[in-house]
Every structure is written in C-alpha cells, then in structure tokens.
Amino acid sequence: MTIRALVWNENVHETTQPAIREIYPDGIHGAIAQGLGELLGDEVSVRTATLADPEHGLAEEALAATDVLLWWGHVAHEDVSDEAVARVQRHVLGGMGLIVLHSGHFAKVFTRLLGATCSLAWRNDGERELVWTTAPGHPIAEGVEHPIVIDRQEMYGEHFDIPNPDDQVFISSFEGGEVFRSGVTFTRGRGRIFYFSPGDQEYPVYFHPQVRRVLANAVRWAAPVSAERRAPEVSNPARREWV
Amino acid sequence: MTIRALVWNENVHETTQPAIREIYPDGIHGAIAQGLGELLGDEVSVRTATLADPEHGLAEEALAATDVLLWWGHVAHEDVSDEAVARVQRHVLGGMGLIVLHSGHFAKVFTRLLGATCSLAWRNDGERELVWTTAPGHPIAEGVEHPIVIDRQEMYGEHFDIPNPDDQVFISSFEGGEVFRSGVTFTRGRGRIFYFSPGDQEYPVYFHPQVRRVLANAVRWAAPVSAERRAPEVSNPARREWV
Amino acid sequence: MTIRALVWNENVHETTQPAIREIYPDGIHGAIAQGLGELLGDEVSVRTATLADPEHGLAEEALAATDVLLWWGHVAHEDVSDEAVARVQRHVLGGMGLIVLHSGHFAKVFTRLLGATCSLAWRNDGERELVWTTAPGHPIAEGVEHPIVIDRQEMYGEHFDIPNPDDQVFISSFEGGEVFRSGVTFTRGRGRIFYFSPGDQEYPVYFHPQVRRVLANAVRWAAPVSAERRAPEVSNPARREWV
C-alpha cells in the first residue's frame, strides 16, 4: 500500500533570503520531497505544504489523507495556528507518523507532544558533523553509512532536553567537540515520532544521499500499522462475564 | 535535608458532598499529608493547598519552596488556571518532583507534561484492586506488600494512553478482570514524575497503610537531587579550545 | 521477500504423555506452524525442528537459513546443548528474530540473552486469562482483540524478573487476581526478541485464533531488516581525516 507522505515546511527563509533560495531553489520541502520520491518510488506518494497555504495546508482532510507528516520550521513556529497544532497532535495520537527535522525541535507540534523544553546548545559555524549509528538493527539505520559525514553544518549539542526516547538510533559529534542525540524515536498514542537533527537552511544537507536514505527509512518506519485513524479515548465498560 | 512536600487537592467533592466529607473529614489532602507526616517524620515538612486558595496555592513563591508536589484533581481540572499549570510545568522541568494521583491522569499538569491523551477505561463498582510490584528493587516499592490488597475501589483499566514510562513499578488487577499500569515514572527536564492510580474520593484508600507507604517512598524518590531550580534552556556557546 | 520461520519445540510432553498428544497431535510446533501458514500464507515459509533432531535441528546452516526462530521448551531446557545455545545467541545478535513462548522463559537461550533470572509465579489451575493490549499502535498488536479471552490457562504472575523491556505490548490478568507482563520486546545486538506467555501443553492455546494472530504479527515484526547476518564486533579504526 502506498505511503502518503506530506512534507511541511514553513518556507520563510527560501522566500525571503536569496542566498537560501539558491541552496534550496524548490524550498526545503521540495528537496525533501524529491529525495523521498527518488528513493521510495511507488512505495510513496509525496505532497508538500507550507505555512502560507490556507490553514497552512494542514486542514482536517489534508491530515486525514496523510500517513506520515515531515515537519521543518525555524523562524515562524509562533505563526503556526494553535488549531493546526491541535489537529496535528490529534492525528499523531490517532496513528499518523511524524518526522520532525532540525530546528523543528522548537515547533509547537513537537514540544506539545513531548512535554519538555526541547532546548539544546547551538552554534552556526559551518562545522563538520559526523552521524554515528547506535542501533544498527533498527529499520531507520538500514543501509546507512557509519558515520554519515556532513561537511558543513550548524552545531546542535547536548544537553538536548527531551524525555527518554524509545529508541536511540543516531548520535552526532561536531568539529568543536559537542555531541547530540541526533536520531531518536518516541511513541505518543498510536503514533510514531522520529526526530532527526541534520538539516539546516544554510547548508545543502537535504541533498546528501545518506540523509535522504535516513528520511526514506523513517517514512517507512513511521507509517501507521492500521488504516484506522483514532486517538485513544476514555471508555466506561460494564462488568463482563468472561467465560 | 528536610523534603518540602506540598499536597494539592481540588477539594471539591469534600466540600460539596457530605458522604465524601465523611470519608475524608480533613479532605483528601489532609489524609495524604497526615500519612506523609506519620511515615516520614522529620524527613519531610508537609503543606497543603487547594483550588480555592489564592492562585490555587500555586504561586511562584509557593512552588519555589516545594521539593515535591502531590496532585489530586477530578471534577475541576478545567478550573485550574493555565498560568498555574504553566508555573507547575516550569518548576517540574526545573527539578521539582511531581506525584500525580488517581483521577489526576486528566489534570492539565499531567497531560501537558506527557503529551498524550492519558485516557483509560474506568468503572465505579467498588471492586477489589490488587497492586502488584513489578520492580522489587525500586525505591518506590521498598517495604511494600506484594500485592497490596484494596478491598473496594474504582476500576482503572488499559489501555492507559501514556508514553513509555521510565520505570514500571506497579500493575493492578481488578475484580472484573481488567489490568492497569498503576505505578509508573517519567522524567521531564530535571524533574521526576510518579503516577499512582490507587485512590478515589469514594473509598478511604489514602488511609490504607500500604498506599501511604508507596506515597512516602515516592516523595523521597521524587525529591530533587540539586537545590537549584532551573529548567533546561537554550545556549549558544562559542567554540572552545579544550586542552 | 519470504520470511523463513523455524518453529522449535522440545516435543517431550507430546511424545511421552498421551493426554498432551491428544491436545497437540502434531506437536506444539505443528500447531504453531499451521497457524503461521494459515495467517501469513506466501509471506512466510515455515519449518519445524525438535530437541531429538540431530544438533536439535539448530545446526549452523539451519540457523543461517532462518529469519525468525520461535522457541517452546519446558521440561528439557537442560538437555539443549550449550553449543546450540551459543549458536542461537550468536545468530540473534547477528540479526535473527527470536520469539520465546510460555515456559521458554527459563530456556537457556532466553536467560542468557536477558541476563536475569526470568523467574515468575505460576499455578496450574485452569484459570481464565485475559490478555490486554497496552500498545495499540504496535505492529504486534495489530488487529488483536482487546482483551484476548483464553478460557483455561496456567497462571503466570508477577514478579516476572526481566530487564526493562523495549516495548510493553500485552499485560494479562488471571482469574485468581494475578497479573503478568505477557507480551514484551527486547533488542540484543541486531536481533529483535519478543516474549509471549500465553501457551501451555495442557490447554489448546496455540489453536486460539487471537494467539495465532499475535504470533503471525510477531514473526513479521521480528524479521531482520537486513539480509546480512553479522553480530556486532570489536573494531580498531585508524584516525581519519573526515573532510
């Protein structure tokens, strides 16, 4: 069955800064969508949506037609309406997969699902990032080089304030010596969540073949098991005779 | 060092329903506070606060003077102000321990820290609850009978929609056959969280010696390691020479 | 790609006790194999092996040709040779899935991979078991009734001495009031492990459609991601220039 992926991007840097537009002429969402199509082919159908779209492209029907949502945001987290955030959270709890990227650690959809500050250390100095696999049997790490070498990147460092993840898949180091839990998974309700930190607007990270491999693997992994979209809810069952 | 515990209770049933007042003449908060004092003596100083207090008794200074906050609520979750909830969340992230009791699974302070629905199955039919220890080496289970037998209780059953807990300490069964993860721990920021489901306004559960033992153990366990109260925050360190 | 499942059974009760043979005329392995074939069809190729086979049917080539090994044992754990156990452990670390059933909690392959006693409480009194799903979004719980009702079963109860599992999928209750973490997952090396407690030689549990559904789901879930079978090993890399 085809996985329906929706790549969401605030798309602000690309439309306001020519230097960024040069790196991502089709937007970060365009680059990510292209990578998914390239690696997953018929396995996936990819749509994109941005902040400027009506209801940010996150209307009820759009989410109902999405198996896995990828999220990139940075400067406009606060411009995402609380209604859209609540819808996304409800769909994740009901089974939609969510892949949060890079500066999306501060996106409302992420901090509300995790309940922590999701704060971290950062420094934009074009440092080399090495992404090491800590779970070689994990589906998201399948076929991924150890380490992934990213020539120039923004540094994200510990302490990364997240709850204990379900699976610890990747840990990065940076030229300046910092480390970061760069690939971690969570479960909320029936939904699977993957956070992956490599990726920044100033570096062409989403064209990196290994980063694309990780995202393609993650889309497969986060796809819901069941076709039904239903968040857990309260029930008040009568007492039963079991036999 | 004395652990400063604050027992918070919405205190609505007790003040509006004589039958409940009879079970808990000093309020649920009073019964819990009494149990902590009895078991922990000088180790703890216990205060109480209720919804009706100014700022619900959860003003900045009150929280700053609290090492472990115990929370009981049921019918008035929505009456707790968002400001108070935000303060509690910030203090937990900064290191304050939090013990959430019974119907507090739907308290805003809990669902916001966990990011899930925290929904469950329930039935109020005065059933026998057995609380089994699944982590006998855990500090919260120290000296606790296996199982705790509670003669009459409201049933709480799976599926309990919580994130994967850090530690799975107790699992309950009920006369009707349901099971429930009745004692689980979480970490958020620097703070430790324990959820414990036994306890209801209609049954004198907070007078049960074994339940009191669990709560006393939990207060010790949730007390912050450090005297400093500071939630994790973003930093932007310069690159350093390390040697 | 077809999943190659191998159902291993000590096959002692069935060959020495006519009453058990009546319940499982083709052996417990036969009943399980039949269920997998029925539910997974072409997705799976199923073989069986027993203690009495040369090298217990667990020779190097047999394991190399196995994606997921299912294990049932009870009275003959000590008769499994240490060489066979070491081979199984190595294959699991290298990526082979392992599903351990019921009294297999004391199998050498399980206790060595877990490092704990794997002890529990038990009572054979033909009690009703209810198997409740605690992770409704988990692939192993897909399409499974909540709860599974098993009319008569041996009781397995807490404390079950296992390490903290990766995923907590099912919890059972028994007529006598006991509870048990009846479905739990672990990772060792590149291999995925699922323990599932329902199933006993004296009750026809492996003919139960819901138990069969769980086992079929688990075979899919435990199948290795990669075709390569290689346990993690020490390396001594030279220092590299990364860019």
Add this chain to the structure above:
Amino acid sequence: MTIRALVWNENVHETTQPAIREIYPDGIHGAIAQGLGELLGDEVSVRTATLADPEHGLAEEALAATDVLLWWGHVAHEDVSDEAVARVQRHVLGGMGLIVLHSGHFAKVFTRLLGATCSLAWRNDGERELVWTTAPGHPIAEGVEHPIVIDRQEMYGEHFDIPNPDDQVFISSFEGGEVFRSGVTFTRGRGRIFYFSPGDQEYPVYFHPQVRRVLANAVRWAAPVSAERRAPEVSNPARREWV
C-alpha cells in the same frame, strides 16, 4: 547507613608494567578507593580486592558484605573463575550495586548480565575526551561539569553493543570525531548497574576530580534500597481469597 564499597581490579598492568605502576602506584583500585574515601567520607567504607587474592577476593562472605562492587579488568577477563562470576551475578540480581569501568565492558560479569556482545570501536592514541551530561537531573550527574574534559584518553566509539539502557547519563566525544555512550544504567533483578567508560591504565583518569565525582555519585546511586540480599525466584502460590 554506611555504604560498603568493594573496588575490584585485576591488577595485572600495575604489577607487570613499571610504566603503569608509575601512573597508579597503589593500583587502579587504590586510586579509585582513595577518591571514594575523599569524596564520601563517613558515608562509605571502602575495601579493595584483586584477581590474585584467594577466590579473587570475591568469596561469598565478601560479596555478602558488599553494597556496591566496582569492577576494573582488561587483559585477564578469562582468568576470573566462572564460579566467582556466577556469585557476582547472583549478588547483583539479589540487590548488590555494580559499577563496571572502562575495559570492563568485556568482563564476564558484564556480558553475562547484559546478554549482548558489549563490543565497541577503540583506538589508543591519547585523544582528548569530552564527557557530556545528557541527564542533568540524574543523581549520577549531580555537581558534574558539562563537559568533563579529559586531556588524553583511549578512544571508545560506537557502535557500543549494549541493550537499551534504563538511563542515558553521559555521552563522550573524542578528538578523532567518534562518540560513545560513556555513562549508562541498567537494572537486573534487584540490582542497579552503572557502566562508565572513562578510565584507562595508561592515563591518570582515576585521579581526575570530575571522574571521581561521577564514581562517588554512582556508589550512592547503586547502593541497594533494601538490606535484604535475595535474587528473584520462582514461586507457586495457591489461589487466595483476597477480601
């Protein structure tokens, strides 16, 4: 109550290589014991034992009188008798704390308790190690600098083949770019286990004030909750009337 710590060291490098003896004139065990005494004072009573002692200093009575065992080994893992290893494992399952250091990742006591290969990447090139805290509210991280800077060290790198830890406390980076989960906790039976990788015979790591702080914190954390030493065991309870 005084915590009874036992520092175990194979003590082979120090007695056979003068250059190592110069770094650790009282042995690695002597340096560690001195650090614990310095930081914990009356809170702890520290003994030491080595491979050459009768029964390696790990006789039944020695372990029965130990709350927390610290373990350093490297070239002589195979010389530790299986009987001693079985005793240590049994005491850990019964509640004794265990702190495994550096090359102890390949000690039989560790691999048997974890069930994995515990393999890793290594390179002895005198590289700078930075030890970053990933769990700032954890008792083992209390008062520890972020990062700990160790000027020269052997590199230990991922993939470190361990089961998913309970708590992820420290992650290290090395000059050559590798990362390592250098501080992780596990539970087995009633016992708490902490693995901490900094520390090597060729570098004076166990004199580093921050490393000493970590070990002192870990001794406190790993001390058993209960005075009783009893591994979990099978029980066969009769059916009870609960109320």
